[in-house]
Amino acid sequence: MKKLIFTFFAIALFASCKEEKKETKIVEDEPKTSVEIEPISDEILETAVIYEANIRQYSPEGTFDEFTKDIPTLKELGVKVIWLMPVFPISETKRKAEGGKFASEFPEEEQAKYLGSYYAVTDFTKINPEFGTKEDFRKLVKTAHENGIYVILDWVPNHTGWDHEWLKNHPDYYTQNKDGEVVHPEGTDWTDVADLNYDNQDMRKEMIEDMLYWVKDEGVDGFRCDVAGSVPVDFWETAISKLRSEKNVFMLAEAWEPELLKGELFDMAYAWNGHHLMNGMAKDEKTTQDFDEYMAKVSTDYEADDILMNFVTNHDENSWNGTIKERMGDKKDIFTALEYMMPGMPLIYSGQEYDMAHRLKFFEKDSIPKTKGEYFNLLKKLGELKNTNPALNGGKNAADYKRLESETDILMFERSKGDETILFVGNFSNEGNKITIPKGVYLDYITNNKAILSGDAFDIKPWAFHILIKQ
Numbered sequence: 001m002k003k004l005i006f007t008f009f010a011i012a013l014f015a016s017c018k019e020e021k022k023e024t025k026i027v028e029d030e031p032k033t034s035v036e037i038e039p040i041s042d043e044i045l046e047t048a049v050i051y052e053a054n055i056r057q058y059s060p061e062g063t064f065d066e067f068t069k070d071i072p073t074l075k076e077l078g079v080k081v082i083w084l085m086p087v088f089p090i091s092e093t094k095r096k097a098e099g100g101k102f103a104s105e106f107p108e109e110e111q112a113k114y115l116g117s118y119y120a121v122t123d124f125t126k127i128n129p130e131f132g133t134k135e136d137f138r139k140l141v142k143t144a145h146e147n148g149i150y151v152i153l154d155w156v157p158n159h160t161g162w163d164h165e166w167l168k169n170h171p172d173y174y175t176q177n178k179d180g181e182v183v184h185p186e187g188t189d190w191t192d193v194a195d196l197n198y199d200n201q202d203m204r205k206e207m208i209e210d211m212l213y214w215v216k217d218e219g220v221d222g223f224r225c226d227v228a229g230s231v232p233v234d235f236w237e238t239a240i241s242k243l244r245s246e247k248n249v250f251m252l253a254e255a256w257e258p259e260l261l262k263g264e265l266f267d268m269a270y271a272w273n274g275h276h277l278m279n280g281m282a283k284d285e286k287t288t289q290d291f292d293e294y295m296a297k298v299s300t301d302y303e304a305d306d307i308l309m310n311f312v313t314n315h316d317e318n319s320w321n322g323t324i325k326e327r328m329g330d331k332k333d334i335f336t337a338l339e340y341m342m343p344g345m346p347l348i349y350s351g352q353e354y355d356m357a358h359r360l361k362f363f364e365k366d367s368i369p370k371t372k373g374e375y376f377n378l379l380k381k382l383g384e385l386k387n388t389n390p391a392l393n394g395g396k397n398a399a400d401y402k403r404l405e406s407e408t409d410i411l412m413f414e415r416s417k418g419d420e421t422i423l424f425v426g427n428f429s430n431e432g433n434k435i436t437i438p439k440g441v442y443l444d445y446i447t448n449n450k451a452i453l454s455g456d457a458f459d460i461k462p463w464a465f466h467i468l469i470k471q
Contacts, residue, residue, distance in 0.1 A: 037145040039248040040081075040221050044150075045267065045307065045345070045395035047387045048080035050252075052314055054350040055084065055131050056115065057366045064136040068143045075147045077353060077376075078383020081250065082144055083224045085315060086118035086154045087137060089128050091161025096120065096192040096363050103363075114363050118154070119226060120161035120192045124210035134218075141219050150221035152250055153214055157207060157235075158227045159185055159193035166203070167194060173203035185230070198232050208239045215247050222250035228266065229255035236265055252309065261306040267396075271308035271344060273297075278312060278335045281428055282328040288411045288428055292403060298343075305396035310339040311347035318349060319362045326359075333378060334426050334465045340382040341415065341424040341467065343401050344394045353379050378446075385445060385467070391420040407434050410460070426465035435460045441471040 038044075051074050059066035074082065095103040095116035103114035115130065127134045144151045160166060166173045167182065174182040175195040185195040196203060214220045222243075228236070241264065243249045253266040256273065260266045277294050280286030298308065311317075312335050313324050324332045340346045351360065351368030355375040360366045386392050392415055393399040399417035406412040409429035415422045423442070427433045439455045445467040 037148070037150070037221075040150050040250045041248065042396045044080060045250070046390075046393040046397060048345055048395070049078040049383050049386055050081040050083055050309065050345055050347050051077070051079040052083045052347060052349045053085060054315060054360065054368075055087065056118070057360045057368055058350050060367050062130065062365060062367075064132040064140045068136075068140045071140075071143050071147050071149065075149060076383075077348060077379050078387045079149060079348065080387075081150045081152060081221075083152050083252065084154060086121060086156060087127055087131060088118075088124055088156075089122040089126050090116040090118065090130075091120045091122045091163035091192070092116075093162035094120075094192045098363060100189060102192070113365070115365065116161075116363060117192055119156050119159075119190075121156050122161050122163045123165065124156075124207075125213050138218065145219070150250060151219075152222040152224055152252065153220050154226060155211065155223040156226045157196070158230045159190065159195050161192065162194055164194070166206070170200075170203065173197060173200050173206075198235055204235055204238070207235075208242055211239060211243060212246060215243055215249060221247075222252070222267075224252040224254060225266075226254050228253035228260055229257045233259060233265070236260065240265055258301050258303075258306065261302065268307040268309050268345060271298075271310050274308065274342070274344075275311055275317070278338065279327050282331045282335060284430070288406075288409060291411060291428075295401070295403070304398075307395055307398075308344040309347050310342050310344045311349070312336055312339055313349050313352055314347060315349060315360075315362075318351075318356075319359055323357055323359055324352070325357050331463050332375070334428070334463050336375075336378065337382065337465050337467060338411075338424070338426065340386055340392065341413075341422070342394075343398045343415075346382070346386065348379060381446065385422075389420055389422060389469070390417040391415045391422040391469075393417055404438070407436070409433055410435055412437075421470040423468040423470065424465070425460075425468065427460045427462060430462050432462060433460050434458065437468070442468040443471055445469050 053067060055064060055067055056062045095114060097103045097106060097114035103111045103116065106114065127137055141151050171182060173196060175197045177183050182194045184191050184193055198204065211223065240251055244264070251266045253260045253269045255269055257269070261269055274294060277286055277290060281291065302308070312328065312332065321327065328335055353376050354369040354371055355373055356368055360368070391399050399415045402414040402416070404412040404414055409427060410425065410433055411428055412423065412425040412435070423437065425435055425437060434457045436455065436457045437453050439453055441450070441452050443450050450471070
């Protein structure tokens, strides 16, 4: 029997395993095409994968229509929530270009290629014509709903672009210096945007009205809120309460602060510390001991029903800090598997599924690859497991997490819920190692091999991992 077990592992192990708002502000009054979908719920969040959609770079055309065609493909990956990066018009004034410059600083014949930052919004109720029309947006939402997928908008509450109508009509909505000049957010290089003043209650009301428009009139299912921690918590208390009086929305904070997840505030926050830890482990700057300390801190700082979004990349990381390959080398598979196995919700960023190996331009047109390979298949298998096995539940009633004793540089933990148990074991080292897996009958999920283990130690290659489903 021992020889049989060893053969199984030899085959199975692999190395990478205001004024009152006027109705005339909302244009395009065509009949709505949204499809009724079961309201997003805590139960749905337990098994969800979230996808960040960069519409500009998703296709050569950079349109809603081209993205909509691929929504069934995202369903294959287990995606249940699509987060659309900002879909709103972008300001021309102080439009950002490369090198920290404005587009206007370049020769006139070059200026057109600089499309600016999605986060410099001109109008929160309109669609960026670069992506298509509002009817095209509605088709996207309709198609997502038909595929059982929810759509959330990237909301930018901290600032607006310099062309926003509020700057013309309500300069008091903005932070001003001692000379009465509107300023960009303090302590940042975000010179293409103007900082909003949350002491102004009228501005708060208009901001909430604009958010309500997308929920009530356009059928979106929630928001990812940019730099949410820079906005007063009492604003979120009011805004989220009003949104949920209309619909059970899903709220993601681009923030780590636990207070944003209290009570009925945000459902999910960023696992920034977990992301940085994985980068450090890939560079041999952090160890499995650091991972254990991180998990202990998460359990202390956050409440049991708080959700963290786990990720190996996103738009900021890809464009500014490097591709997965730049940050993790050839170790992406083990960290991707870890992202899915940890408590929380895993994120896929546009192009990640196609093993994208270049940094997407942020202010100019670019495009992601579209060739499916081994990494796509890995994400597909991980997504299926996340969707179907309660032992990977990662929402407000998450599966239990239990760290198991293991050899140095080996990370082994158990996730369990009800009658289901999954074991993750990985060698986070450049050297071969030994693993001693608890006795039992297991299915190696990635290789689909089954074995009866008797508690003997076996070799494991550098950066190899297993996902073992207890039978």
